[in-house]
Amino acid sequence: xxxxxxxxxxxxxxxxxxxxxxxxxxxxxxxxxxxxxxxxxxxxxxxxxxxxxxxxxxxxxxxxxxxxxxxxxxxxxxxxxxxxxxxxxxxxxxxxxxxxxxxxxxxxxxxxx
Amino acid sequence: xxxxxxxxxxxxxxxxxxxxxxxxxxxxxxxxxxxxxxxxxxxxxxxxxxxxxxxxxxxxxxxxxxxxxxxxxxxxxxxxxxxxxxxxxxxxxxxxxxxxxxxxxxxxxxxx
Numbered sequence: 001x002x003x004x005x006x007x008x009x010x011x012x013x014x015x016x017x018x019x020x021x022x023x024x025x026x027x028x029x030x031x032x033x034x035x036x037x038x039x040x041x042x043x044x045x046x047x048x049x050x051x052x053x054x055x056x057x058x059x060x061x062x063x064x065x066x067x068x069x070x071x072x073x074x075x076x077x078x079x080x081x082x083x084x085x086x087x088x089x090x091x092x093x094x095x096x097x098x099x100x101x102x103x104x105x106x107x108x109x110x111x112x113x
Numbered sequence: 114x115x116x117x118x119x120x121x122x123x124x125x126x127x128x129x130x131x132x133x134x135x136x137x138x139x140x141x142x143x144x145x146x147x148x149x150x151x152x153x154x155x156x157x158x159x160x161x162x163x164x165x166x167x168x169x170x171x172x173x174x175x176x177x178x179x180x181x182x183x184x185x186x187x188x189x190x191x192x193x194x195x196x197x198x199x200x201x202x203x204x205x206x207x208x209x210x211x212x213x214x215x216x217x218x219x220x221x222x223x224x225x
Contacts, residue, residue, distance in 0.1 A: 033212070040121075042217040043157070043201065045209075058212065090156055099211030100147045100203065104156035 023091030
């Protein structure tokens with residue numbers, strides 16, 4: 001089993017729908033992240049968390065929210081999805097003191113029609 | 114805006130050649146850089162990191178950091194078709210508690 005697991009792996013939805021992407025990890029890492037990847041734009045940080053009581057906005061947080069339900073679980077929500085949120089979303093983890101050494105999940109491909 | 118920039122490629126090299134991937138950055142205060150490899154349809158995986166000026170070697174891979182010129186490079190010796198992937202350079206996102214800012218990636222193709 002993967003150390004960082006994302007669900008769903010693929011999702012097609014309609015504009016205005018609420019979507020939740022879930023991430024769980026077995027690496028025991030404190031830091032968790034959500035990134036989105038778009039062709040030509042690379043990986044961009046949406047939100048990150050150091051622990052269940054610590055949530056921080058990244059480069060592109062507008063239109064997204066997150067919840068850190070436990071040390072091992074970090075979910076990303078799109079309250080009202082729009083087409084330009086169509087992207088590949090990655091969850092990642094790292095040790096508290098090794099923020100650059102990221103371990104990524106398999107990715108969740110989201111299409112908003 | 115602090116940035117990390119890469120040539121998007123594609124970079125094509127013959128099998129057995131040295132592939133040279135380059136990255137420039139704008140923040141003079143950056144201390145550490147990371148190279149991730151991403152196969153098509155897969156997630157990025159860390160292959161090298163470098164924290165100090167100079168070279169760091171790991172098998173067929175060498176990372177080079179030149180702080181004076183603000184560039185980072187990754188050399189892949191004896192390139193193999195299995196090295197064909199997109200390579201992402203990443204540096205610290207200033208003021209973001211150690212988080213990374215990624216370049217857009219360079220696509221490498223190693224031809225048999």
